[in-house]
Amino acid sequence: MGRTNPTYRDRLDALEADWGPYRRSLRQHEQGPFDRLWEHARAHADASGMYNPADPMQTVLLSVCLEQERAIQTLTERVSSLEAD
Template identity: 50%
Template sequence: MGRTNPTFRDVLSRMEDEWSDFRRALRRRHRPLFDRLFTYAREHADAASHLNHPDQLAPVLVSIDLEQEDRIDELEERVETLEGRLEDIPGDAETPAEREG
């Protein structure tokens, strides 16, 4: 017997096709960002295929959220590292934000 539901990768491919007019209408600088969202969703296709959720957009959005949370965590770590380096610089201990305020 055949599969009753399309694979999640098939669903994603169909969604990308359905959103192609929207993508084309975006400003050129936003198109790579839009494409990245689908890349994020593909990163979690295996997990999403196990879900078999009735709302096919739900696992796409959660996948995007997970990837963006990961990026936020990475950026927060980088900011902490850079702030730590600034604190280690001898001399003016005042940060630019403290000087402004």
């Protein structure tokens, strides 16, 4: 049997594990936000897998930026509606 290539999700899990020592060195109140960044990356794993970059960190960072942009948009719309009232 031949070797199988790891899936994007496998590569993402390995990359997150590589960042484990960094996470452990963060203060406890910073670990939750750090974990949420990886949740953003996992939320876009299907699209990232279709792109299948040589370096998965590219799509991790883009996924994080995308989720932060969505949050900014939601908050901006909420502020606008509160100001209109």
